Amino acid sequence: MAGILEGRVAIVTGAGRGLGREHALELARQGARVVVNDLGTTLDGDGVSVGPAQEVVELIEAAGGEAIANGADIADFAQAGALVEQALTAFGRLDILVNNAGFVRDRMLVNAGEDEWDAVIRVHLKGHFAPLRHASAHWRAEAKAGRQPVARVVNTSSGAGLQGSIGQAAYSAAKGGIASLTLVAAAELQRYGVHVNAIAPSARTRMTEGPFADAMAAPAHGFDRMDPANVSPVVAWLASADCDVTGRVLEIEGGRLCLEEGWRHGPRRDRDRRWDAAEVGEAVRALVAEAAAPEPVYGA
Incomplete structure (x- = not known):
């Protein structure tokens, strides 16, 4: 399996189904050895099964690649540490971390x-x-030992976290936090040879087939924009040594790539003194009038 990830070792979380499954298969197709992590829960996080992860391992092995299954709860700090150790023990190195695992419990805020x-x-x-x-x-320990990594992290944010989504307050808050975590990690880890980026994918998965079923439906013919496999080649490049960007969020839908531009300083006023409360309304209205209008929240 020669490709742009030849010789590299990857962990993909939530890789038993949906986007994670396609990421693991594509990374293996590109030459990576893959630790396929999946807790095997239902859509809302119930139950445990190693079956989905093992099925992906068997697909990779059938195609000539190398992979091992892992059933860790990646939100458990100790189990997450053991997941990293498993990659190092089994394959002798770690070059790529794709954080993908998640589930939804959608509710209106009230x-x-x-x-x-x-x-x-x-x-x-x-x-x-x-x-x-x-x-x-x-990776920091490797860098300090004189073995500078060429490591890559791909986090999974969402349009819900960047623009918001009605009925998904918790999910949107978490995905927005992931975008911010990506910025901080990219700034802190670059000195150790680690690039950290995030994707905001739009694809047909268990999490979208409910609230967005009509938009996610496969077409009768032609290019299926919502096929989760469309996202994975972008993940593979972000995981490669050729990736020379860090601290960015890429939205992916079908064949469309969009570089997200997040919070940035906009119009401003400076009184050079403390504001009087009665002055604030006029100033804020003027700033809003000068600024670009925000994109609408999904479902609004």
């Missing part, structure tokens, strides 16, 4: 339960932090 909020934030946001924390510690 109906959202605390347990639902905590579960979604945990799997998405902590589930990105924990593997990244352990992998980056390894």
Whole structure:
């Protein structure tokens, strides 16, 4: 399996189904040895099964690649550390981390339960932090030992986290946090040879087939824009040594790539003194009039 990832070792979380499955298959197709992580839960995070991860491993092996299965809960700090150690033990190195795992528990904000909020934030946001924390510690140690890594991290944000999505407060908050985590990690880890980017994919998965079923439906003929496999070649390049960008978020839908431009300083006013409360309204209205209009929240 020769390709742009020949000789590299990757961890892909949530790789038993959907986008993660396609990422693992594409990375293996491009020559990477892959640790296929999946807890095997249902869409809303219930249950555990190593079956989905093992099925992907068998597909990779049948095509001539190398892969091993892992059933860790990536939001458990110790299990995330063991996941990184498994890659190092099995393959002797780690070059790529693709953080993809997650689930949804959609609710309008006024109906959202605390347990639902905590579960979604945990799997998405902590589930990105924990593997990244352990992998980056390894890469820093390698750099300090004179073995500068050429490591790549691909995080998974979402349009919901960048523009917001009605009925997905927890999911949107987590995915927005992942975009910010990507910026910080890219700035902190570049000195150790690590590039960190994120994707905001639009594709047909278990998480989209419910609320966005009509938009995600496969066409009767022609290019299927919502096929999750469309996203994975971009992930493969971001995971490659050829990737020379860091701290960016790329939206991917079908054959369309869009570089997201996040929070940045816009119009401003400076009184050079403390504001009087009665002055603020006029100033803010003037700033809003000068600024670009925000994109509408999904579902608004």
